[in-house]
Amino acid sequence: PNAPLAEAIALAGGPTPEATLLDVLVVRGTETLRFDATSPQAAQVQLQSADQVYVLKNERSALVIGEVVKPGVVMFEDGKRYALADMLAAGSGLTQIGSLRRVYLGRPGADGRLEVKEYALDKFLKDGDASSNPEVLPGDIVMFGQQKSLSTTAIQQALSSALLFFNIIRR
Numbered sequence: 567p568n569a570p571l572a573e574a575i576a577l578a579g580g581p582t583p584e585a586t587l588l589d590v591l592v593v594r595g596t597e598t599l600r601f602d603a604t605s606p607q608a609a610q611v612q613l614q615s616a617d618q619v620y621v622l623k624n625e626r627s628a629l630v631i632g633e634v635v636k637p638g639v640v641m642f643e644d645g646k647r648y649a650l651a652d653m654l655a656a657g658s659g660l661t662q663i664g665s666l667r668r669v670y671l672g673r674p675g676a677d678g679r680l681e682v683k684e685y686a687l688d689k690f691l692k693d694g695d696a697s698s699n700p701e702v703l704p705g706d707i708v709m710f711g712q713q714k715s716l717s718t719t720a721i722q723q724a725l726s727s728a729l730l731f732f733n734i735i736r737r
Contacts, residue, residue, distance in 0.1 A: 571611040586624035593618040626704035630657045633664030633710045649699045653708040668711030672725035
């Protein structure tokens with residue numbers, strides 16, 4: 567009782583690597599409260615006797631596919647910003663036929679359709695052009711293309727299929 571939320575979590579051994587402190591539930595009687603335990607406001611939360619604290623699983627992730635050595639799901643760490651270059655690192659770099667000139671970022675739009683933009687990541691890596699290294703958000707799909715260009719339709723189909731797969735495996 568009367569322990570701050572962050573202190574109670576620390577006393578319980580802290581969050582596991584799969585957890586997120588951005589989404590913590592406190593069940594108090596019949597009421598469920600939701601907190602970002604990393605925020606200054608959470609420091610003001612004093613637990614009461616019989617409160618139950620649930621640190622939820624981190625489900626914030628992006629999918630990296632295409633011509634990377636290790637394609638797969640990239641879990642986002644709390645408090646860290648991710649960009650295309652981070653996704654390249656998470657995929658352990660390009661395969662022999664991969665291209666930094668053809669990197670595609672797929673993001674579900676407000677209407678549910680996948681919006682795809684192409685980036686030349688090499689412009690960021692060589693010249694520091696930040697516009698070529700946009701932020702990657704949870705739920706995004708990043709595809710590293712080949713040195714040979716693919717059609718817009720082929721890219722859209724590949725990313726749409728990947729989005730479907732990504733949503734199935736996240737459940």
